[in-house]
Amino acid sequence: MLNRRDLIKHLSSLPLVGGFLGGTTLDISAAALPARNLAKELGIRTFINAAGTYTAMTGSLMPDEVVDTIRESSHSFMMLDEVQDKVGEKIAAITHAEAAVVSAGCFSAMTLGLAGVLTGMDNKKVAALPHLEGTGMKSVVILQKGHDVGYSHALLNTGCTIVQIETLDELEKAIDKKTALLWFLHIQSDKGQINHEQWVEVAKRRGIPSMIDIAADVPPVENLWRFNDMGFDLVCVSGGKALRGPQSAGILMGKKKYIEAARLSMPPRGSTIGRGMKINKEEILGMYAALEKFVNTDQDKLWKMWEDRTTRIGNAAKSVPGVSVETHVPELGNHTPTLKISWDKAKVNLDTKGLQENLRNGEPSIEVVSGGENAIGITGWMLQPGEDKIVAARLKEELMKASI
DSSP: OOHHHHHHHHHHHHOOOSSSSTTTTOOOOOSSSOOOOOOHHOOOOOOOOOSSOOOGSSSSOOOOHHHHHHHHHHHSSHHHHHHHHHHHHHHHHHHSSEEEEEEEHHHHHHHHHHOOOHHHHHHHHHTTTTOOOOTTOOOOOEEEGOOOOOOGGHHHHHTTTEEEEHHHHHHHHHHHHHHEEHHHHHHHGSSSSOOOOHHHHHHHHHTOEEEOOOOOOOOOOHHHHHHHHHTTTTEESSSTTTTOTTTTOOOEEEOHHHHHHHTTTTOOOOSTTTSSOOHHHHHHHHHHHHHHHTTTHHHHHHHHHHHHHHHHHHHHTTTTTTEEEEEESSSSSSSSSSEEEEETTTTBBBOHHHHHHHSSSSOOEEEEEEETTTTEESSSTTOTHHHHHHHHHHHHHHHHTTTT
């Protein structure tokens, strides 16, 4: 058997044009080779996603237009800053922002946005982060107690500390010369006493920049510009959820002076807190392609498709005696038609974990989320065409098998 070196030597001795294999050129390019299925080759489980855009489940699937953009841009060298400049201009125009930049996810957009607020265009301050003492930089972020969940850790990465408040009066009293930012978490907006407009009004009146995290709050599509129009100085959104861009991408948008300053802490610059938050040209351009496709999609048609999918699955489930189905649309985060499928344990001898495991271990594998005791949650927006029929059939099959 020829090894790789002998094979190359042997092939180099063959005629390149004419006189071999009927006068044709020997083609050993990668395009002539069958595509590899690395997931199958490595034994990685793939599944039908009836759960949603969870990071652990790799978010969403990129449309062909996005994948094509990534593939095409991978064939050319470009200057990273120029890619961000050109793409940022386009994204800003779509989102009604003064400026925008593609980040390594929403979490990094928050860290970088706050870094820009802290440092301005001072490169010495950029290099000092996250060490604030003695730099003259401010050091406190104020947020509502109900908004202080795990995502606020992105703000701590800058070296800042967090002060929690609950009322408007507490907010006014908490603001002082150390206050760098007022941060708002949209998905938890019903967990605070201060609404968006009040938050922005206080920030503007007191001369403090404001930022909002809307990571999972598209759809509706209008949220892409709603909070810029409202007056937030910085808006952060995930790119790999409903927008179906690269899972590792996000968007930081808002006031130009803060975006320009944030970019000083981003690659290609080194010795900054954002150096590890690298995003390549393929992801930047892919993110723009995804955003452009999403805002140009017929949203009513898209919604109707999601409704049809959940209706089909719900009808199949409730045809089993003892099974009930509730359909709702979360107001905050993952704003899509969502099913809660529950069952009477006296009629269906199955618990939540058991049904999840049965669907996960079946063929094809299906992921759903827990809906509480004897219940699961299902969404249809991450399903591919025809998968709703598979989910409906498999779900009914498992429920029927457990029927008493």
